[in-house]
Structures are given as C-alpha cells and as structure tokens.
Amino acid sequence: MERKILLKNIAVPGIRTFEVFRSTGGYRSVEKALKAMSPDEVVEEVKKSGLRGRGGAGFPAGMKWGFIDKKSDKPRYLICNADESEPGTFKDRYLMEKIPHLLIEGMICSCYALGAKTGYIYVRGEYKYIIGILNEAIREAYANGFLGNNILGSSYSLDIHVHSGAGAYICGEETAMIESLEGKRGNPRIKPPFPAVVGLYGGPTVVNNVETLANIGFIVNNGGTEYARYGSGKSTGTKLISACGNINNPGVYEIELGLSVREFLFEPQYCGGIKNNKKLKAVIAGGSSVPILPANLILQTASGEERLFTYESLADGGFVSGTMLGSGGFIVYDEDACIVRNTWNLSRFYHHESCGQCSPCREGTGWMENVLHRIEHGQGRTKDIDLLVSIAAKIEGNTICPLGDAAAWPVASAIRHFRHEFEEHVLHPERCGH
Numbered sequence: 001m002e003r004k005i006l007l008k009n010i011a012v013p014g015i016r017t018f019e020v021f022r023s024t025g026g027y028r029s030v031e032k033a034l035k036a037m038s039p040d041e042v043v044e045e046v047k048k049s050g051l052r053g054r055g056g057a058g059f060p061a062g063m064k065w066g067f068i069d070k071k072s073d074k075p076r077y078l079i080c081n082a083d084e085s086e087p088g089t090f091k092d093r094y095l096m097e098k099i100p101h102l103l104i105e106g107m108i109c110s111c112y113a114l115g116a117k118t119g120y121i122y123v124r125g126e127y128k129y130i131i132g133i134l135n136e137a138i139r140e141a142y143a144n145g146f147l148g149n150n151i152l153g154s155s156y157s158l159d160i161h162v163h164s165g166a167g168a169y170i171c172g173e174e175t176a177m178i179e180s181l182e183g184k185r186g187n188p189r190i191k192p193p194f195p196a197v198v199g200l201y202g203g204p205t206v207v208n209n210v211e212t213l214a215n216i217g218f219i220v221n222n223g224g225t226e227y228a229r230y231g232s233g234k235s236t237g238t239k240l241i242s243a244c245g246n247i248n249n250p251g252v253y254e255i256e257l258g259l260s261v262r263e264f265l266f267e268p269q270y271c272g273g274i275k276n277n278k279k280l281k282a283v284i285a286g287g288s289s290v291p292i293l294p295a296n297l298i299l300q301t302a303s304g305e306e307r308l309f310t311y312e313s314l315a316d317g318g319f320v321s322g323t324m325l326g327s328g329g330f331i332v333y334d335e336d337a338c339i340v341r342n343t344w345n346l347s348r349f350y351h352h353e354s355c356g357q358c359s360p361c362r363e364g365t366g367w368m369e370n371v372l373h374r375i376e377h378g379q380g381r382t383k384d385i386d387l388l389v390s391i392a393a394k395i396e397g398n399t400i401c402p403l404g405d406a407a408a409w410p411v412a413s414a415i416r417h418f419r420h421e422f423e424e425h426v427l428h429p430e431r432c433g434h
C-alpha cells in the first residue's frame with residue numbers, strides 16, 4: 001500500500017470544512033510550532049526533510065527559507081504560488097479544491113518560520129471557483145483563532161490574502177508574480193537581488209508552490225527526518241502527478257517518489273495503460289516545459305536502468321536522453337499522436353505568453369511558431385528543421401527568466417527524438433493529412 005502525505009484524508013466526507021479537517025488532526029502543526037518550536041527550529045526541520053519545491057524548479061525549500069535576509073528592517077512576506085498555468089499541470093487546483101485547509105495550515109507554519117506577518121495566495125485567474133473555496137477556508141481559520149491577531153494566544157499574528165491573477169502564464173514566475181502583486185505589469189525582474197533579499201514591496205520574500213507549502217504541516221508534526229523516510233534517496237517525500245492525454249485513467253495521483261514510470265503508466269491504480277490498447281509513443285513527464293521523451297526513454301534510461309519518478313532518474317542522460325520531474329504534469333501520447341502538431345501547439349502557447357521583455361524570447365517564440373505552422377500545414381522546407389534547432393538554441397539561456405528555456409526545450413527535444421516526423425511532414429505532407 002502506497003504511503004500518502006497530502007491526499008491521505010481526501011476521501012473523508014466534508015474534509016473541505018474546518019470542522020472535519022480539524023477532526024482528522026488538522027492544524028495540530030500550528031499548535032506545535034507556536035507553542036513548542038522557535039521559527040528557526042521549524043526552518044531546521046524543513047531543511048532536514050529534504051523537501052524540494054514542487055512548482056517546477058525543485059529548489060530545496062529549507063535552503064530557500066535560510067536565504068531570507070534577517071538584517072532587513074522591512075516586513076517579510078510569504079507568497080503561495082497558485083498560478084498553475086503550465087499546460088498539463090492541474091494538481092494544485094485539486095489540492096486547493098478538495099483540502100484547502102492543508103494549504104492554510106502549511107502557510108501558517110511557514111509564515112511563522114519566516115517571520116512573515118502577511119501571506120498571499122496568488123491564484124490563477126481562471127480558477128475563479130477556487131478563490132471562493134480558499135476565502136471560505138481562510139474565514140474559518142480566522143473564526144477559529146488560527147489566523148489574525150495573537151494566534152492561539154501567542155504573540156504571533158498573521159493575515160493571509162487571496163489575490164487573483166488575470167490570465168498570464170508569466171505571472172507564475174516568482175518575480176513577475178511579485179511585480180503583479182504590487183499592481184504592475186507582470187514582467188520578471190533581473191536576479192540578483194533574489195526575492196529572499198528584495199522581494200514584495202522591497203521586503204524579504206519567499207515564493208513557494210501550493211504543494212510545497214501543503215507538506216509543511218506534516219514536517220512540523222512528524223519531523224523532517226520522518227518526512228525524509230518517504231521517497232527515494234535525495235528525492236524525499238511524495239509528489240502529486242496530474243496525468244492526462246491518451247491514458248485510461250486521467251487524474252491527480254499522489255505517488256511516493258521512487259515509483260517506476262512503467263508502473264505509473266500501466267498499473268490500474270494509476271494511469272491504467274494507453275487508451276484503446278494503442279501503443280505508447282511519447283511522454284512529457286513534468287509539464288509542457290520539460291523535454292518530451294519517446295516511449296523507450298521514458299520507461300528506461302539510456303544506460304538501461306528502470307526510469308523512476310525521482311529528480312535524479314528523470315534527469316538521467318541530461319537533455320540528450322533525459323528530462324525533468326518539473327511540476328508533475330504527465331502528458332501521454334499514443335502512437336497516433338502527431339508530434340509536429342503538438343509541438344506547434346505548444347509553441348503557440350509560449351509565443352502568446354512571452355512577456356516580450358527579452359528579444360530572444362519575444363522574437364524567437366514567434367519565429368518558432370511561424371516555422372512550425374508552415375511545417376504542420378504542408379509548406380515546410382527541409383532546412384526549416386535545423387532552423388528551428390538554431391532558434392531554440394538562441395533563446396535558451398539568453399533571457400531574464402526561464403520562460404525562454406521553457407519555450408525552447410519542447411521544440412529542441414521534439415526534433416531531437418522525432419526528427420523523422422518533421423522530415424515526413426516536409427517531404428510527404430500528403431501522408432500527414434495535407
């Protein structure tokens with residue numbers, strides 16, 4: 001039986017309400033932290049847990065918290081990144097919709113650890129109904145003394161506000177999110193300074209993903225060492241995976257890190273195999289921004305090892321034959337899927353969402369979309385394929401924020417692994433439906 005941390009009580013009727021959540025042991029971590037732990041002790045436990053950010057980059061949460069500038073006299077902030085706009089990723093929505101108090105509980109412990117008296121949840125604008133659910137959970141937390149002045153009679157006070165995004169993927173990037181919260185256009189900032197030193201309104205700020213923060217209650221209750229017993233090696237804990245595409249059981253799953261990708265794809269308690277008994281063609285394992293892998297490489301690394309859901313195993317082989325855990329958006333393509341059409345579609349997304357601040361991204365994403373459009377529509381030229389590789393290489397690493405990389409990698413990896421499909425589209429468009 002798989003061990004769960006986040007979704008353990010998901011099936012308890014009424015778990016969305018404070019009363020039921022509390023009856024399952026909810027908010028105990030807040031009592032423990034405020035009554036028996038110093039803020040630094042909470043940070044220490046998070047460091048011990050090995051928890052890595054679940055928003056995509058996988059940065060160790062405790063280490064990030066340790067960077068907070070304690071010398072600054074400005075107020076500190078915690079921002080929960082609930083923007084979740086990465087194609088294929090829908091796990092934060094599930095968590096917030098089903099068990100919102102898990103996030104609020106984690107945020108209270110995190111704000112306490114960081115010395116923040118204000119926390120924000122920046123929610124993707126399209127998740128309008130989630131905003132209502134979060135506001136209700138926050139109202140209940142205030143009503144029961146877990147938010148507001150002198151929480152549980154302690155000297156610690158905290159307010160949490162929900163802020164709605166306005167439909168821009170770029171506002172999921174942490175510094176763009178800070179700009180947006182300040183009421184400005186969501187353009188990423190140049191780093192350094194990092195938000196932990198100069199963040200929201202100039203104050204030291206930590207931005208963490210919903211799922212990252214939802215783990216904090218467990219870590220405070222049970223200790224970082226216990227958390228690190230979940231998972232495999234340096235990939236500690238569990239991970240929410242949102243699975244979609246040509247599979248029998250799309251949905252959100254909590255897996256223990258270390259599970260084999262093959263088991264996740266084919267076992268009935270997870271994806272349940274490829275729909276209509278088709279063959280597996282490819283998988284994007286961690287949200288649309290990570291490299292796509294063909295069937296053979298997603299199931300096994302190039303050196304013949306079973307591919308596992310760990311940061312290390314998915315990255316094995318670098319960008320030649322590996323990928324990334326990313327945000328956990330697991331998109332599956334069967335043998336009939338057209339990789340060219342899919343790549344063109346993704347390139348439209350990234351071009352549309354580029355904030356336009358950096359020329360390589362602003363211009364390059366548009367060129368990639370144009371070239372992919374003509375290949376997909378039967379007007380491609382052989383040299384277009386290498387032209388795409390060259391544009392992608394010129395975007396990668398040359399922008400203020402990683403949106404440029406996120407736009408380049410899907411194109412570069414699709415051509416790396418499926419060049420024959422691009423060539424077929426150029427040389428025999430009639431065979432590709434044109």
Ligand SMILES: Cc1cc2nc3c(=O)[nH]c(=O)nc-3n(C[C@H](O)[C@H](O)[C@H](O)COP(=O)(O)O)c2cc1C
Binds near residue numbers: 054056083085406
């Ligand atoms: C274009 C872009 C979009 C992003 N969108 C999200 C998002 O929707 N949710 C998220 O948690 N992180 C997103 N990130 C990553 C954040 O910048 C940041 O690394 C993350 O919120 C840190 O939280 P974590 O350490 O808990 O993962 C995005 C990054 C980029 C470059």
